[in-house]
Amino acid sequence: MVLLNNFLDIIESLPAEQHFSLPVLKQNSLKIEFDNDDNVTTVYNGSPPLLPFAESDVFYASISKSRRLTSLEGDCKAVYEVTFDVKGSNLNFKAGDTIGVIPHNDESDVNFIISHLDLTLKADHCYTLSVDASVKGSKIPAHVPVKSTLRYILTNCLDLRSVLKKLFLLALSKHTKEEKERKILEYLCSKEGSLAYTAHILDKGLCVLDIFTIFKSCKPPIEVILANLPRLLPRPYSIVNSGLKNNVTMTICFSVMTVNNRKGLTTGWLENKILNELNLEHQLQNLSLTKEENNDFLVPIYLRKNMSMFSLPEDLQTPLILIGPGTGVAPFIGFLEEREYVKENKPDTKLGEAWLFFGCRNPELDFIYEKELKDFLSKEILNKLSTAFSRIDDNKQYVQDVLSHNAVELVQLINDGATVYICGDLNTMAAQVKDVFVKAFVEQDNMTVEEAGKKIAELQKNKRYFVDAWS
Known part of the structure; x- marks a missing residue:
């Protein structure tokens, strides 16, 4: 070897x-x-041992539907969306919440x-x-x-x-x-x-x-x-949909990673379940089981406490800057769905500007939720959508680059009261996005680097700069 x-x-x-x-x-x-x-x-x-950050009991959920969000063509990582049937559970969730999936x-x-x-x-x-x-x-x-x-x-x-x-x-x-x-x-x-x-x-x-x-x-x-050996811990996943609109189904999305020729423990298991669900013999076997026996085919999940308060501000007129490349866009679909629900039920409600920054490799392969985002744009639930594609030969960009190009408007928006939400990788993306904002404050507001860092810390303290990140 x-x-x-x-x-x-x-x-x-x-x-x-x-x-x-x-x-x-x-x-x-x-x-x-x-x-x-x-x-x-x-x-x-x-x-x-207690479940980390548990807000609910464990619920064994069936998969009501699923789909692959990325293309089968090209060098494209598999990203799936899974919708759980949570009817009869005590999972009272809203946009920005996360669930824990208990793996084996x-x-x-x-x-x-x-x-x-x-x-x-x-x-x-x-x-x-x-x-x-x-x-x-x-x-x-x-x-x-x-x-x-x-x-x-x-x-x-x-x-x-x-x-x-x-x-x-x-x-x-x-x-x-x-x-x-x-x-x-x-x-x-x-x-x-x-x-x-x-x-x-x-x-x-x-x-x-x-x-x-x-x-x-x-x-x-x-x-x-x-x-x-340490404890096998539940894996957290952002909820894609808003419980205000529909609390009997819950959707997550995830990418299937491979390390040392092994697929991710939980994501690989969920992928196998999705592919097995397409098998008619498997479906018939599943239906023939009693509820107790059927637990092997269900997914144990629980609602996690939203410790970071990663949720929409109470005042929906607050401008929003949403930054979520790849599967980091997941909670923002719920944010927009929640804004749409409020607008439909209270037509007089004024919504603050919402500007979303999304990045992926190739718009033809892994632009997940493209249709949904464009639909939100057409309804003015989302006001701006800025994209970055890192595998396009003539214009390679990352989300951080697009943020830098729009530094003047972003700083103005923050100074006007906007709240910033960042969802994605902690060690690279989230840290680099922070560096972009520090540089933007230095250049646009004539701050020192130290002052800009303190401004971001103050925004965090005042619940106006949120990071939901994983390492």
Whole structure:
């Protein structure tokens, strides 16, 4: 494997008697015992872990409809829209809210871990987990049940795809028999190997599945896995539609990412569900199941608290600057839908100007919600739509470029009371958009960079500059 060869090249360049400066590894205090009890229950040491930012109970939703938003042609990332049937739920949502989708690990990944660690005969037996009281500070991780089956917790509780931390790598090295493989793992978690760790683990997003694939002789006790893998957390998604207009269906959109030849855990699963729904045999099988059995075909979701208050201002006359490239446009479809609903039901309502900035690669391939946005324009629910396309040979642009070109009007709009909403990637887009506004304030309002930064901080404090971003 190429990755292993890269690691070997690094090790072979080191002196033969190289000794590494390794972090201190605490003794693993977890102890596991198996029995043949057929009455398998999942029990935590206390209450089960809470769902992050939960505003509702979990609801098992069926997919009422779905569609692909991007083209099947060209080098185009798959983006889908999924609409859930939430009739009978307590999901009272509005534009700007998000849901959490509760994922589970792929069956193939779970089976790989079980097989690699020679646990096939024990995977479905009930276990009991305890700690060695003689080890100082010993405790069972809160997200790991003290009683369950390994298959259940590997499927539902542990994030098998989390990027490996150095202490976890060191723990794995202690159970790696082949000397070169062990030396590589030790080097990666050492002080001397910090650059290699960044280049080969962090930057490549390697997880325990990759380590077991590359380093065949690495076979730790399951207790090491339980002690080191973090919790498998729900994935947040912006709601596309407004609950004011329709609260019995809920729509999200998502792009399917691929890392190390694996599709995104939740997005890949939802894509498979969408494609399976097109299969008539699958639909008939789904209909024949009882409600309890049907849960395997439903999607567990819950409403998240809108901690950032990413929602329309109470005064609808407030001008809006909406910035959402790619799937970042999702919540703004809900914003516009909500403005349309108010306008239809209260015709005398005056709406503030709404200016949306959208970017994608190619308008022929991935201009998602183009029809809807143009419809909002024709109804004057949206007043301006500025676009940027980064894969057009004669005019490559990003949203940040278009914002810069309109700096004079944007600064004037903000000074007139506009609220700014940014939705998208935190590390690149959101940070670069902030830099554009800082530069615009410097050039248009004769501020220093420091003053411009303080102005944005003040806008945020006054709920006039919102960022809904992911990393």
